[in-house]
Amino acid sequence: MKLEIKHQQRYSRGELLLRSFLGFFYIMIPHGFCLAFVGIWAFILWIITFIKILVTGQYPKSNFDFFIKFFRWNLRVNARALNLSDGYPAFGLDAADDNTTFEMPYTENVSRGHAALVFFLGCFLLIPQIFCLYFVAIGAMFVMLFAWFAVLFTGEYPAGMHDYMVKYLRWSMRLSTYLHFMIQSYPPFNGRPDEGDEQDTIDKIGLTAA
Numbered sequence: 001m002k003l004e005i006k007h008q009q010r011y012s013r014g015e016l017l018l019r020s021f022l023g024f025f026y027i028m029i030p031h032g033f034c035l036a037f038v039g040i041w042a043f044i045l046w047i048i049t050f051i052k053i054l055v056t057g058q059y060p061k062s063n064f065d066f067f068i069k070f071f072r073w074n075l076r077v078n079a080r081a082l083n084l085s086d087g088y089p090a091f092g093l094d095a096a097d098d099n100t101t102f103e104m105p106y107t108e109n110v111s112r113g114h115a116a117l118v119f120f121l122g123c124f125l126l127i128p129q130i131f132c133l134y135f136v137a138i139g140a141m142f143v144m145l146f147a148w149f150a151v152l153f154t155g156e157y158p159a160g161m162h163d164y165m166v167k168y169l170r171w172s173m174r175l176s177t178y179l180h181f182m183i184q185s186y187p188p189f190n191g192r193p194d195e196g197d198e199q200d201t202i203d204k205i206g207l208t209a210a
Helices: 013-056 061-081 112-125 127-154 159-179 195-209
Strands: 002-005 100-103
Touching: 002 061, 002 159, 013 061, 013 112, 013 127, 061 100, 061 159, 112 127, 112 159, 127 159
Parallel strands: none
Antiparallel strands: 002 100
16 A cells, blocks of 8 residues: 655645635535545445455455545545645545555455455454554644644644654555455554555655755
8 A cells, every 4th residue: 555645845834824724614514525425335335345255256446446536535635634735635536636645556356254354343353453543643633733833934844743644644544445355464553654665765765866
């Protein structure tokens, strides 16, 4: 799984204040309204996906692609709600966003036993993860507050704070993809990038520096 949010060199103070005082009305309400209806279909499709995996042992590609688009939309909105990105998040499952990236390799064959375990006991299996993530979320609240003042006074989002927030979102997203049968291994207890994605990031930094 690859989840990245671009760390901008400069952030708009005006957009920060606008999101802080009016973001609920012009971002969260319209996007939340649309995502709520899309989420209903996502829940139905989750059940259909489980049944198809039980019958065929395969993950329908169209269903997988839908969940990827649905998670991308959520990520676009969360990136703005947490002040990690400027700009207005685009509406729609097929919308593009230069500031956020979410990708997952498609795996056609899925274990029926794993799917049944996740479908019936997934929420219980993730209790340790949710417990740990709860404390990470508390930290994220303080990081978001400190970063808010940093952007307001300097126009810059401290890189370490940005990285912490991205790791928090990445950890949360891993749990969602696990519950949607998109990964078959138990998620790690952290929000670090997958090994291959982390190396890609290091390579890109090296090329930029060169």
